[in-house]
Amino acid sequence: MNRTAARRQLSRDGWLYLLFIVIPVLITSQLPELAGRLGERLALPLFVIGLATLFFNLPRFTAYKHALIATEKALSSDAxxxxxxxxxxxxxRALRVAALPAWLAAIGAPLGLEPVAQLLLVCGSLALLVLYRVPRQLQ
Structure with missing residues (x-):
């Protein structure tokens, strides 16, 4: 695979994960809330777990940085x-982990998770998506 095709594929993956982050929250926020104490009791722990999953990206981002460096070193070679x-x-792999907070927001929407909390989790996932973009130096 040449450099242009690889960059195009990486770009397509980024747009696809943008949809995977935003669409589930938009769909589940339209669902009716589950009535009862169980939903109320699960909303806050779900938000805290969603915030904690942001930290799962630290080792993934380190691996991504090292892969970027290795790719830059391999440019114009057989490797x-x-x-x-x-x-x-x-x-x-890193984008799947980056989407976890937004997916937890989608799960929490019918359970009574507040819209502000949903927005914070989705914005966290989107910020991580921006971190995993491919820099221009790899052209």
Whole structure:
């Protein structure tokens, strides 16, 4: 795979994960709230767990940084296609972990999680998505 195709594929993955982050929250926020004490009791712990999942990205971001450096070193060599494939695999794994707070917000929407808390979790996931973009130096 050449450099242009790899960058296009990474860009497509980023847009796809943007949809995976935003769409579930938009859909579940339209669902009726589950009445009862169980929903009220689960909303705050779910928000705290969502905030805690932001910290799961620290080792993933370190791995992503190292993969970026390895890809940059492999540019214009025989190892370039393998480096792009490794970068994509590491980035996809990191994007899945970055989407966790938004997915927990989607789960919490029918349980009575406040819209502000949902917005904070989704914004956290979107901020992580921005961190995992591919820099221009890899062109």
């Amino acid at each position: 370039e296609p393998a480096a792009w494939a490794a970068l994509r695999a590491i980035r996809l």
